[in-house]
Structure formats: structure tokens, C-alpha cells
Amino acid sequence: MPGGRLTQQERQQIALGLADGLAYAEIARRLDRPTSTITREVMRNGGPTAYRADLAHRATERRAHRRRQAAPQGAEAPAQAYGRDAEAVREYEETFTTVLMGSGMPTMMSRVMACLTLTDTGSLTASDLVQRLQVSPASISKAIKFLESQGFVRRERDERRRERYVVDDDIWYQSMIASARSTAQIVEIARQGVGVLGPDTPAAARLENVARFLDFVSESIARAAEQAREILHTKTGPTSVPAGTARDERIPGQA
The missing domain is CATH 1.10.287 (Helix Hairpins)
Structure with missing residues (x-):
């Protein structure tokens, strides 16, 4: 199975497959790519009815350029708990985000929801989210208000009186x-x-x-x-956090 980024030719094949009404799984099979790769590619570039190969290719190049500019010199991906593959986790988070967007959830709200859902504790502070998503505090505040209004997150205070946003x-x-x-x-x-x-x-x-x-x-x-x-639904005790996981991800006093 080939790895790396999609080529422009592959994106053209995706566009043709969508025009023919093929399912993502069938397009993925023809390109020898994971279905999640095709899903993420289509959903982040307009969806099945608006996907354009040339526009998607240019948008991907712009995103890659921005990431290279934003990444600090010598920066390394943070260590993952449970021996997870950091790159696989990042790609899955992108896929999860794009699927939420496809369901109608706005982009920033989808990013915050995916970030919270994929933490082992399901609990982060505003500063945690700012650091992880590299966005402004105002963007996080707006996203949390929306998610809270839809019943997707709730707020609680930890022992340091910090406000945490929780999914469970x-x-x-x-x-x-x-x-x-x-x-x-x-x-x-x-x-x-x-x-x-x-x-x-x-x-x-x-x-x-x-x-x-x-x-x-x-x-x-x-x-x-x-x-x-x-x-x-069953009530469970506090999730055990493996060694090396940041203390700020724990939920003190969880029932």
C-alpha cells in the first residue's frame, strides 16, 4: 500500500470516482489507499459534491507550507501514551475532524470536539486546547460555547479552580x-x-x-x-493515566 501524500493524479482519480458515484471504500481500493485517507481528503476539500482535484491539490500544498513555517526548528512530536504511533494518531484526528465537519459541525468546533474526544481523560483546559490546536483563546471560547449549547461538552473545576471542558x-x-x-x-x-x-x-x-x-x-x-x-452506559472510576502523561489531562475528583 503506497504511503505519503496523495498525488495530483490520484486526486483526479478521486474526482472521477465521486462523479461516477463510487463509495469512498471503492475509490480507496482502486488507489490502494486507506478509506480514511480518501474520506479525509474529500471532506476537507469541499465534500463529495464540491470536490475539485486541482483546488484540493493547491489547498494541500498551502497547508503543508503553513505547517513548515509554523513548526519551530528541531521540534519533535510529543510522546504518545500507550506506545501509540504519533503520526497515526495525528492522521486519525484529522479524519475524525473532517467527518464531524461533514455532519454539519463548523470547522473549529469539529477540531475542538475531536481533540477532547481523543484524549484519554476527555478533559482539557482552554490553555491546553490553545497549545494543542495552535489557535487563539477567542477561537477556543467560541467553539466551546457552541459545543456546550449543543450538549457536546460540559464544564467543571479542578482542584486548582481551573475551568476544564469535558466529554464523557x-x-x-x-x-x-x-x-x-x-x-x-x-x-x-x-x-x-x-x-x-x-x-x-x-x-x-x-x-x-x-x-x-x-x-x-x-x-x-x-x-x-x-x-x-x-x-x-456504566459509571466508571477515574481513568488510570500511564506514566509520562501530562498531569493537566487528569480529572481530579472525578466520580
């Missing part, structure tokens, strides 16, 4: 419930519209159909989330 097993449940509540609000507004537009009009009939569909979906999401939480 319960976060995905909370996010699903928040999504169900948001959908339920659309149902309520749609049914208000039926009264405003008149129950016997085409527009009102359309709104009623929307309300029925979304009502069924939101109830199903909430029910499934409750069932999954009851069956799958």
Missing part, C-alpha cells in the same frame, strides 16, 4: 436529548403555523406533515437514547 460517555446521550428537544420545538412551531395558515390550505397540510414526521423522529431519538443509556 454521558455527553453523547445529552447531545441526543438536546437534538430531540430542538426537533420538538420545530414540531410545535409547525403546528402553530397550521392554525395561522388555515387547516384546509395546502401550506397548512404541508406543515402538518412536517410536524407529524419530526414528532415521530424526535420521540424515536429520545426513546432510543434512553434505552441505549440504560443498557450501555
Whole structure:
């Protein structure tokens, strides 16, 4: 299996495959590349409907140039816990980020969510995130506010009174419930519209159909989330942190 960056010819083959409606796995097989490589390439360059080989190639060259300029002389990748391959972890984090972006999450929010999710403790401070992602504190603050509003992260204080941002097993449940509540609000507004537009009009009939569909979906999401939480979610003690892992990644006093 070839390694290294995608060539311009490979990107052209990706574009042709997308135009033919091929799945990422099939494009990857034809290029003898991992499916994750194709997924990341497409999602970070416009998605399946907007991917352009020449634009993607130029964008990749610009990103590589910026990384070379930003990297300090003699800098080395930080040691990884559990003997992980640092480059493989970095590539996977990029893939995870691009998939979140493909689901509709904005870029910076996706980067923060991926960074938090892939830490062993699932907990970082704002300064940790600034250092890891090399962005401004304002960018982190904005991303956290968005993620918190969607139920993806929660805040807590450690023994040094620092604010930490946390993702854990319960976060995905909370996010699903928040999504169900948001959908339920659309149902309520749609049914208000039926009264405003008149129950016997085409527009009102359309709104009623929307309300029925979304009502069924939101109830199903909430029910499934409750069932999954009851069956799958278990409370665990503090995660043991292997030697060499920074103390700032621990969650003091975790229940």
C-alpha cells in the first residue's frame, strides 16, 4: 500500500470516482489507499459534491507550507501514551475532524470536539486546547460555547479552580436529548403555523406533515437514547493515566 501524500493524479482519480458515484471504500481500493485517507481528503476539500482535484491539490500544498513555517526548528512530536504511533494518531484526528465537519459541525468546533474526544481523560483546559490546536483563546471560547449549547461538552473545576471542558460517555446521550428537544420545538412551531395558515390550505397540510414526521423522529431519538443509556452506559472510576502523561489531562475528583 503506497504511503505519503496523495498525488495530483490520484486526486483526479478521486474526482472521477465521486462523479461516477463510487463509495469512498471503492475509490480507496482502486488507489490502494486507506478509506480514511480518501474520506479525509474529500471532506476537507469541499465534500463529495464540491470536490475539485486541482483546488484540493493547491489547498494541500498551502497547508503543508503553513505547517513548515509554523513548526519551530528541531521540534519533535510529543510522546504518545500507550506506545501509540504519533503520526497515526495525528492522521486519525484529522479524519475524525473532517467527518464531524461533514455532519454539519463548523470547522473549529469539529477540531475542538475531536481533540477532547481523543484524549484519554476527555478533559482539557482552554490553555491546553490553545497549545494543542495552535489557535487563539477567542477561537477556543467560541467553539466551546457552541459545543456546550449543543450538549457536546460540559464544564467543571479542578482542584486548582481551573475551568476544564469535558466529554464523557454521558455527553453523547445529552447531545441526543438536546437534538430531540430542538426537533420538538420545530414540531410545535409547525403546528402553530397550521392554525395561522388555515387547516384546509395546502401550506397548512404541508406543515402538518412536517410536524407529524419530526414528532415521530424526535420521540424515536429520545426513546432510543434512553434505552441505549440504560443498557450501555456504566459509571466508571477515574481513568488510570500511564506514566509520562501530562498531569493537566487528569480529572481530579472525578466520580
